[in-house]
Amino acid sequence: MSQTPKVKICGLRQVDDLKVSIEEGADLIGLNFVSTSPRLVSPKEAEILVTYLYTSVPSFLRPKIVFLFYKSAGSYIESILKNLEYDYVQYVSDDCLSPGYTSPLYQDRDSRILSYRVRGPVSDDSLSFLDSNLLILDSYNPSAGGGTGESFPWEHVSEVKRPYLLAGGLTPENVSKALQQTGAYGVDVASGVESSPGIKDPNLIRKFIQNAKRSANNGK
Template sequence: MNTTSPQKPKVKICGIRDLQTAQVCKEEGADYIGLNFAPSSPRNISVSDAQKIVELIRSQNGSPEIVFLFYKNSPEEIQSIRSILDHDLVQWIWDDPKLTSVNREELLGPRQICSYRISAPVSNKDLQFLPGEFLILDSDSREAGGGTGKIFNWDFISGIERRFLLAGGLNPENVISAIQAVKPFGVDVASGVESSPGIKDISKIIQFIRNAKSAL
C-alpha cells in the first residue's frame, strides 16, 4: 500500500510588480513569482522595480523562485536584464518571433520554462521537442504572451505525462476544480488575481494560493 501523501500543486503568480504583492506571495507559500518584461504587457515591470523585488525575495530564505518572462523582447534586452538581475528561471513563449533564430539555451540559460499555447488536442509526442524543466500550457492568444483570462478546452491536454503548469483563465473560484480535473504539476495565474489589467488584488492572491494548495 502506498502511503506517500500526494504532492501539493505548485503555484506560480505571474506579473508581480510591487513589494507588497511579492511579500504576500512568499508568506502564502507561492512556489514561483513571475516578473514580466514583455514590452506590450500591462504587467510589464521596469528593471529598477524588478531589482527591489529580487532583493526582497533573496533577503529571505526559501521559496518562491523568481521567473523572468520575456515575449517579443530583443535578444540584446534579454541578455542585458539577465546579466543585471538575479533570477532562477526564464519563461518564454514557444512561438515568440524574436527567438526563432537565436541559440535559446545560450540566451535563456539552463533553467527554462517553455509556454505553449493550446488551440487543438495535443499528445505527448507533440510536446516532446519543447525544452525546459516543465511546461506552461496556456490558452491561445497571438496578441499577448499570456494573461488573457481565457480558458482553453482541458480535454485537449488529457493524457499529457510531462510536468506542466496549467494556465489560462484560472481564478480563486475555479482553481480547485481545474486541478482536480486536469491534475497538473501546478497552476499559473495572472489576470485571475487582478482587480484590473496589471493591478493585483491581494485578497484574490491569498485565496488562489490557499485554494490551489488545498486541491488534492
C-alpha cells in the first residue's frame, strides 16, 4: 500500500474531539443524525461543529463533512441539508427507496456515500448497483445501520477494487492490519475510538488516525 489511507471519524459531538481529529489529519468527519444512535447530534449541536470548521479551520486543513441519516423522515433530512454546510450525505444502502436509488434529494453521486452492510463475499460486480463514487463497507446488524463495534471477515471484500472505506469493529490496535489486508481506500470508525457509547476518547482518536496513516508505509 503506497497511498495514504483516508480516515473518517464518525459520530463527533464535541468541538474538542473535532480539534483532535483535525490535528491528526482526519480526512472526513461524520455527524450522526440517526435518532436511535448514542451519537445523535441535534441541529444546534451540528451547527456549532460546522461553524467551527468554517470559521476556525483553514480550508486546506478542513476535513470533509459527512451527514449520516438512517430511517430518517424526508422532511427532517431536507431541513438539515437546507440549513447546514456539508460535503457528503451518507446513507445505508438498504434504507434507500429501492436498490441503487435514494430519495430524489440526493441524486448527485459525487456528494453521496452509500454504506453497504456485508453479509458474505462481495465484488465490484455484486456492488455495481450502488450508485455512489465512494462506498462504506460495514458489518451487518439487523437492528442498527452501523456503529455497532462489530467486525466482519475482511476476506469478504478482497475482490472489491472500487474506492471504499472499511468499517465495522475497527480500533487503533487493528486498523493497520485491516488496511494492509484489504488495501481499502480508507477507514471509518465510531465506537472504536470511544470510552463509552457516544463519548469519544481523544487519545484513541489520535492513535487510530496515526496507526491508519502509518500503514501506508508498512507495505501490504
